[in-house]
Amino acid sequence: MRPPTSSHPIERVVYGRDADKAKILEMVLKNEPTDANFLVIPIVGMKGVDKTMFAQEVFNDSKVESFKVKGLVCVYWNLKINS
Numbered sequence: 001m002r003p004p005t006s007s008h009p010i011e012r013v014v015y016g017r018d019a020d021k022a023k024i025l026e027m028v029l030k031n032e033p034t035d036a037n038f039l040v041i042p043i044v045g046m047k048g049v050d051k052t053m054f055a056q057e058v059f060n061d062s063k064v065e066s067f068k069v070k071g072l073v074c075v076y077w078n079l080k081i082n083s
Helices: 018-029 051-059
Strands: none
């Protein structure tokens, strides 16, 4: 069974994702008009590449502390391919 996902990372240091984090923060902090009242940025990839930890790093970044409402949602999907 998977442990519950939280917005608080277990490990405190992420290496080699600075450029990716900067791109995501740029998307989050853009102040462009939109028809939606929320923004969803999917982070997808193979199992075990630390997508959740990366999302937690962005979620807890000091640049987004001023957001009144923010959320982190993790969706787990078991893909079964029949050949």
